[in-house]
Amino acid sequence: MTNDLPVRIVGERVVTKPGIGPVPTVWLPLHGQVIAELPPRKGNRRWLHETVGIRSPHFNGDQWTLPRSSLVRLITAAVDRYGFIVLWRDMSQLSQCTSNCLNATGIECQCSCLGAHHGQDAAGWFEVVGDVVVADLGECIRTGVVYGARGSDADAVVYDGELAGERYCVDRIGRQNWPAAAQFMCASCMTVRAAVWDHCHTHGFVRAPLCNRCNTRHWRGWRPQYGRAPHSRNLDDSYYRQCPKHTDTWRMCSA
Structure with a gap:
């Protein structure tokens, strides 16, 4: 059941079960750079630079602005560091899932599965936890996905x-x-x-x-x-x- 998941999205809120710490959230807009909110912790900049491999992570208020090309590395490293990460993804059009979706190694998706099946047949280091949350914003569709470590x-x-x-x-x-x-x-x-x-x-x-x-x-x-x-x-x-x-x-x- 969804309520038994350690991390889930309720409306626009991220809800965690007792024993689960703060979870980072990432927004992938239609265009431009990735926006990330990381739980406040000493060494976040060093972690982004040395572990994720981002040369100059930019911090503004409570958000990090990061290169779009770093998204997969960011999610992989965040799952190792926090256990889970929430990805909000904007999509402008929908199409049927193809092998390009199922075998994808990136995060961007424009399919009718709304990202639920994206990369599921590829060898990855994280997997979707729970259901994909969908919001119709008019100009685009926004999906919310919780990623956790791949199980066995x-x-x-x-x-x-x-x-x-x-x-x-x-x-x-x-x-x-x-x-x-x-x-x-x-x-x-x-x-x-x-x-x-x-x-x-x-x-x-x-x-x-x-x-x-x-x-x-x-x-x-x-x-x-x-x-x-x-x-x-x-x-x-x-x-x-x-x-x-x-x-x-x-x-x-x-x-």
Whole structure:
């Protein structure tokens, strides 16, 4: 049921279940650059520059103006960082879905599926969560889609360094041989299936697959008084040692 989803769109509002932190939203207009609203957090500019690969992200008020070409990388990185992201997309015309839609590797869509099937047959790192929300704005159709980490039907197994020494990246070519994080148990709490790939922000190496709760446990918003459920008592941060530079005393590994 839709009400059971961790993140859903109700009207024009984004509603999250208890235990889910703030979710970023992105608007893809018909023309021009992408507009993104990220949950306030120290290091957002550095994250956009170093992780997403945007040379000069522009911040105005509470919004970031970003190149249209960075959208797929932004969504991939945001799913790893936040667990979910909401994309509002404007479309001017509708047409029937074709293989160009189903095999697409981008985000832009002008099909009658309203983006629900866009790229579903392509190897991606995120997938639609819930239903597509539609609003008729007269000159265009605006759709709202929640993206989350791509799941796995296989039984989750314990991570055994399958990506040891691999540099973290958010582009499709760089990740084409990566297994989905959901194929493994969370390397931190070992109680639930992982959802995203954690990486060392200092050295840039992939460390381990984590569930969303463990991945965001260091954030200010994770404590119960901010609406976030506490992490498992089984919390284990030994996965930090998966970074090849973990013993570097001059540049300590970061969360």
